[in-house]
Amino acid sequence: MIQNELKKAVGIKSVDLIQPHMTVGLGTGSTVYYMVEELGRRVQEENLAVECVTTSNRTWKQAEKLGIPLKKLDEVHTIDLTIDGADEIDQNYQGIKGGGGAHTREKIVALNSHQNVWIVDQSKMVSHLGKFPLPLEVNPFGSQQLFERLQAENLHPVFRVDDQGNQFLTHMKNYVIDLHLKEIKHPHLLADWLDHQSGIIEHGLFLDVVNTVIIGSDNGPKIIDHIR
Numbered sequence: 001m002i003q004n005e006l007k008k009a010v011g012i013k014s015v016d017l018i019q020p021h022m023t024v025g026l027g028t029g030s031t032v033y034y035m036v037e038e039l040g041r042r043v044q045e046e047n048l049a050v051e052c053v054t055t056s057n058r059t060w061k062q063a064e065k066l067g068i069p070l071k072k073l074d075e076v077h078t079i080d081l082t083i084d085g086a087d088e089i090d091q092n093y094q095g096i097k098g099g100g101g102a103h104t105r106e107k108i109v110a111l112n113s114h115q116n117v118w119i120v121d122q123s124k125m126v127s128h129l130g131k132f133p134l135p136l137e138v139n140p141f142g143s144q145q146l147f148e149r150l151q152a153e154n155l156h157p158v159f160r161v162d163d164q165g166n167q168f169l170t171h172m173k174n175y176v177i178d179l180h181l182k183e184i185k186h187p188h189l190l191a192d193w194l195d196h197q198s199g200i201i202e203h204g205l206f207l208d209v210v211n212t213v214i215i216g217s218d219n220g221p222k223i224i225d226h227i228r
């Protein structure tokens with residue numbers, strides 16, 4: 001099966017986990033796109049009653065068009081379930097997110113959710129994290145000094161640019177620095193170090209977060225449940 005078909009299959013499958021009257025977090029990305037389309041269909045055709053918060057303007061606009069009831073994060077008390085994509089997942093179900101630069105909002109929503117589900121095609125499953133560059137959302141103020149500090153630590157930073165070659169800007173008008181690490185041997189140690197650097201708003205290591213992973217494979221979606 002081609003990659004998009006795998007993404008579509010897991011996106012559709014994940015909507016089965018949404019129960020009536022849940023508050024649901026909607027992630028960001030091309031896999032989540034299919035989940036949101038299916039959720040919109042069930043809201044419209046099957047009167048599935050839910051309220052949702054989103055992790056990006058892109059997902060908000062898509063969900064709004066489909067008539068999915070939306071709330072701002074600060075308007076809800078709890079999030080029952082968040083469904084999101086991921087860029088890499090290792091054998092301990094630790095992840096890298098932020099390929100789309102939305103990881104700050106994604107992490108805020110994830111850490112405020114009772115359950116987190118990641119939907120991925122099989123290419124995202126890896127033995128060790130780090131082949132995918134690790135995104136950092138950084139404050140533009142002092143970002144060059146931060147860049148040099150990351151260089152000095154041999155973390156191989158690269159400022160992300162957009163299609164036009166301009167500085168990539170997040171929703172909150174911050175920069176993204178991607179760390180080209182090849183392999184992250186100690187994800188918790190690295191996360192801890194990054195958490196203590198001024199100027200880094202959020203990094204893309206999502207550790208001990210996910211409860212369920214749905215992996216798209218040629219044999220159909222495979223659900224790995226009760227991870228934590």
Ligand SMILES: O=C(CO)[C@H](O)[C@H](O)COP(=O)(O)O
Pocket residue numbers: 027028029030031032084085086087096097098099100101102103106
């Ligand atoms: O973290 C993300 C965006 O910040 C996405 O969830 C991640 O990049 C996966 O996207 P896709 O489903 O398009 O491969």
